[in-house]
Amino acid sequence: MPESAHSAQPLTTLDARPPCLATIEAVVAGGRAVVTCRGEFDVGAQELQADLYAVLDRSATGVDLDLEEVRFCDCAGLNVLLSLRREALDQGKTVTIRACSPTVARLLDLTGARELFVTEDFGNPAASKPPAVEPIPVVEELPEPVDVDRELRLEVDQLRRAMRTRPAIDVARGIVMASFGLSAEDAWTVLVTASQNTNTKLHHLAEDLMGAVHGTPVPEQQRQQIAAAVAKVREAGPISRPPSSPAA
Structure with a gap:
């Protein structure tokens, strides 16, 4: 008996990959890249990994993420961000989260990953205020090197x-x-x-x-x-x- 057309259809024609329901928009200025993310960061967001790496490569010191318009994020989406952070550490750069939606904030706190995306000066308004006295001109300092070993140990513990x-x-x-x-x-x-x-x-x-x-x-x-x-x-x-x- 001849095989039916349906059963004979090769499995390779099926695409089981989930759709990407997230978008990113990047602006590189002052040595850092600001990336605004929108939509749903789930397993489909893995398609954005190459674009995020490309933005990181164009920056001098790293990436600041704006996740305020991310309406859904699960562990797969968090893995995309953690992968970007690991790549940044390999390049001696940093990845911070400058703003996030309640959905992302909840996931970061539940997994203990929030501190992985925070630097010492991040979120400290006093760090950007001018001093009360006239500053003494100094040579511009290079960014402090990232303690890669410490950061990776912290990430491993959290993961x-x-x-x-x-x-x-x-x-x-x-x-x-x-x-x-x-x-x-x-x-x-x-x-x-x-x-x-x-x-x-x-x-x-x-x-x-x-x-x-x-x-x-x-x-x-x-x-x-x-x-x-x-x-x-x-x-x-x-x-x-x-x-x-x-x-x-």
Whole structure:
């Protein structure tokens, strides 16, 4: 019997790569590049990696990221930023985050990655104020060298912690999606909201939800906050917004 056209279709014609729903806009001035990112930084954002590296190459001292218009970011999107930072360290440069949306701020705080994108002078208004007395002319100083070993050790520690907690959090998000019929983004919002309102670390909340699958009851306060968060995202409709502050 001849094989059907559908079954004979070569798998190589299928493109399973997720679409890139993010964009970047770069301006290089004063030795640094300011990169404004917009959209959704998920696994599809890996397509922007080469463009980010090219911007880094054009800068003298590094890249400042403006993530204020990034409306969604998960661990895959964070990996794109961490990869850019590692490349910058190899070149003796730095990558900072000058502004970010609540979504990105929450992810940075939950993974402990925020400090990886901060320099000593970043965010210090006093550093840009002129002195009270007339300054003495000095020769322009070169940027201080980056302590690559220290930065890499810090990054490894943070990534190890994220890798230990990520599987449980991903499973818990799947449980919420299946239990309440929510999208991945809304399920994430439910978990983070319940984590904030119960003052519970996100990975601890995830472990409690996984235990419920095996018959261990979820603590009453957590159960109530999860139910309230589900009701809130359903009331918000398909385009729900995440909470404005990160979990404690």
